Amino acid sequence: MTEPSPDGPDTGTGKPFREALVALLPHLRAFARGLCGQAERADDLVQEAVLRAWTSRDSFRPGSNFKAWVFTITRNNFLNELRRYRRETQLEDGVAETMLVTRADQEDALNLNDLQRALDKLPPERREALLLIGASGFSYEEAAQVCGVAVGTMKSRVARGRAQLNVLLEETAAV
Amino acid sequence: MPSRRDPQGNAGAGKSGKQGWADGLRKLYDGVVSEPLPDSFEDLLKRLDKEGND
Numbered sequence: 163m164t165e166p167s168p169d170g171p172d173t174g175t176g177k178p179f180r181e182a183l184v185a186l187l188p189h190l191r192a193f194a195r196g197l198c199g200q201a202e203r204a205d206d207l208v209q210e211a212v213l214r215a216w217t218s219r220d221s222f223r224p225g226s227n228f229k230a231w232v233f234t235i236t237r238n239n240f241l242n243e244l245r246r247y248r249r250e251t252q253l254e255d256g257v258a259e260t261m262l263v264t265r266a267d268q269e270d271a272l273n274l275n276d277l278q279r280a281l282d283k284l285p286p287e288r289r290e291a292l293l294l295i296g297a298s299g300f301s302y303e304e305a306a307q308v309c310g311v312a313v314g315t316m317k318s319r320v321a322r323g324r325a326q327l328n329v330l331l332e333e334t335a336a337v
Numbered sequence: 338m339p340s341r342r343d344p345q346g347n348a349g350a351g352k353s354g355k356q357g358w359a360d361g362l363r364k365l366y367d368g369v370v371s372e373p374l375p376d377s378f379e380d381l382l383k384r385l386d387k388e389g390n391d
Contacts (some may be wrong), residue, residue, distance in 0.1 A: 180385055189390065192369035196362075209381045214387055274368075277361040296359055297366035325360055 164177040170219040173228040179219050183212060183230055189298060190236050196293040197240050197280045207243065227304060234308045237240075237290060245288065280330035288323030295320050 177185060190211065194204035214224075215222075215235050222231055229248025281289055288307070294305035306316040 182383070184382065187374060188370040188372070191372070191374075192366045195369045196366060205375060205377060209378070212381060213384065214390065237360060274361055274365055277358060278365060280358075281362070281365075293366070296362045324358075331358055 171222045172224040173222070174225060175228055177223075182214070183232065186229060186232055187212070193233060193298055194236055194240065195219070196278075196281065196297065197290060198335055199278060207239050208236060211239045213231065214239065224309060227307065230300070230304050230308050233294070233298070234310075237308055241286065276334050280327055280334065283287075283330055284323055284326055288319050288326065289318070291316055291319035291322045291337065292327065 173179055173182040175182045175185075187208065189206060190208045194207045194211075195201060197208065198204050211232070215232050223227065245337065267288075275277070282294070291310060293301045294308060295302065298305075300308065302313050302316050306313045309316065311319075
């Protein structure tokens with residue numbers, strides 16, 4: 163029987179597990195910020211997800227996609243919080259999502275604020291699709307893996323999210 | 338071979354609003370990536386060290 167390595171499983175990144183995890187922190191923060199729209203909440207989500215990834219590191223399959231694995235944990239953490247919030251408040255889905263993504267800070271330039279607000283109005287599955295494909299650098303196949311859906315579904319979510327975002331931005335520009 | 342991302346896609350054509358969102362999304366994302374880690378993450382890193390040594 164093989165003893166687990168004290169450094170954790172091979173991440174395939176050329177870095178030990180802990181180092182590879184820490185190297186992803188800036189990207190996880192950016193992904194989580196895009197998902198929930200609030201800096202502090204996003205950081206809390208990331209910290210919980212990273213601890214979860216660390217404590218379950220022996221479940222990572224060497225040779226699989228390390229970045230996708232960690233992003234999946236972060237994404238699931240966000241969705242679990244969303245579901246918990248809905249249960250606790252017994253609000254309709256749309257209301258709960260809107261409350262979760264309300265921005266607490268206004269430090270960004272105005273046009274980026276408009277974009278973030280439009281992004282916040284998208285259903286979570288479209289928002290995460292655009293973030294994974296448009297910003298995080300995942301391929302459609304990798305993003306589909308992160309979200310646990312078929313590649314065709316991911317492509318559809320990106321297309322619909324892109325179209326909806328365009329409409330929202332045009333509405334903003336028309337005001 | 339995985340297909341690489343195509344954030345602009347058809348949305349890149351035409352109006353500036355359509356052209357801008359993909360760049361804007363990337364700017365939002367990269368802006369957070371380039372931020373220094375908040376102090377709260379120091380505690381996280383210490384916990385990783387501690388739990389890794391347990």
